[in-house]
Amino acid sequence: MIANLGSKIGQIAQRLFGSPPSPDEEQIERYPKQIRVLHWVTAATWVMLFITGLFLFVPQFGGGAVGGWSGLLHRIAAVVVVGWAIAYFMMKPKAAMEGILDAFKWGKEDLGWLMAAPYYYFFGQEEKMPPQGHMNTGQKIWWLTVLGAGALMVVTGALMWFFKGMISADAFLWASTFHSIGMAILLPFTILHVYLSVVHPKMRGIFWSMWGGMVSAKYAKSHHKKWYDEVKEG
């Protein structure tokens, strides 16, 4: 019965997110466990922060903020995600630092990627795509956005929460304005991120790399050639 239910959920998940790499294929580890846990904690808290924040952002949803409970949930989610990120940094300072710095390593191939991307994502033309490292250019842009807008959210949020009354009224209002700007940046990018990991025909199934951590060697070779070569060379 339970096994039945499990396979049913598995079927639904594959309908939604595409098929995971087949067990017969050669596979490579792409995301270690701590990264995946951090990713899903961030994803869950971001959804929570988004919904509870929306109550203050959209007057029609304002009813959800009455009594301040959405504000409390917003604060709890913020503490969980910031706390988790700090804990990860403490546990794996080297990997975390490398991961952050990866976003800032830009080269000639990134320009090539940007030029070729429209042809690739609309028409599947792979020929012009330069070989990519562990993160491709698009992922670097997303990662920079998360780091930058995330920092903006943490700083402006902390100003409004802990420094209320200490900072000037104008400073408070600008903090809330920039908190809104951060959200206006993160929302479209998040939609894009989910689309590319779940919906786009070229990426279909890649969702599972953030679930089980593995990608097929075939995928690694075609999407992240430089990284694939590095892994193979050891």
Added chain:
Amino acid sequence: MELKRRDFLKVSSGAAGLFLLHPLSGLGKRPRAAADSSDMAMMVDVSKCVGCWWCYAACKQYNGLPNTVKPDPKQPPELTQDTWTTLVTPDAERFRKHACNHCTDAACVEVCPTGALYYHDLGFVAYDSSKCSGCGYCAEACPFGVPHLAGNKVTGISVMGKCTFCIDRVAAGQQTACSEACPNDAIKFGKRGELLQECSDRVNNIKADHPNAAVYGDKQLGGLHVLYVLDDKPSVYGLPENPEVPIAATVWQDVIQPIGWAAAALVVAGLGMNYLVARSRIKGDHE
């Protein structure tokens, strides 16, 4: 490649729906261009105020707020979440009743995310505390420093309190509790147009002894619904010469929100188009 009409409609209506979620900058919370002469208002005449604190006590009593003892005029109480009217004094001899000024162009209404603060048809800034989220934006935005919150700073669960213009009394055709209590005609309740006239008459009467005497609130922020007869410069009584709605208060809801929704809607529409094109052109790697 084939674009199915139904798919196209789905994508575009989804994007349009997301954009329409944005409420066109808050329907029903737009300020009017200027206060109306038939609005209900109050006049506060500092030259007549004797500092008896009856307005303070009447406000506390009528609204069921604690601490009704007569305060020390040398150290008048500040406005708080449960003190909606008080007196400010430059010298413990002259007094100005200090409470919500019920602006026509009110920063607090502009920033209130839940509609707890709103414009009443009679012109004043009404407040429904049962809708308050405790966010505190109003307290930061008000150029007069009127709204105050009480609650927990860590959890953020708190509630704002301010003068409600005795909404139930005024809606029933009565005057406000403070104006009724005033024994010396220093607070007067009535139609804004008539009070304006009386304000300038009273200013003219005291102008000889007080060269700085002037009306305050006739023009500020589209016209206040508390009009002052001042015998001195506004700053003497803690009133800003040129109160303004802070820019950040308007940028947030009038600029950032529509841009944010437009960006999200554009991305959704763009991705929808991408999907329709890519689905027909690309054979999936993993399927």
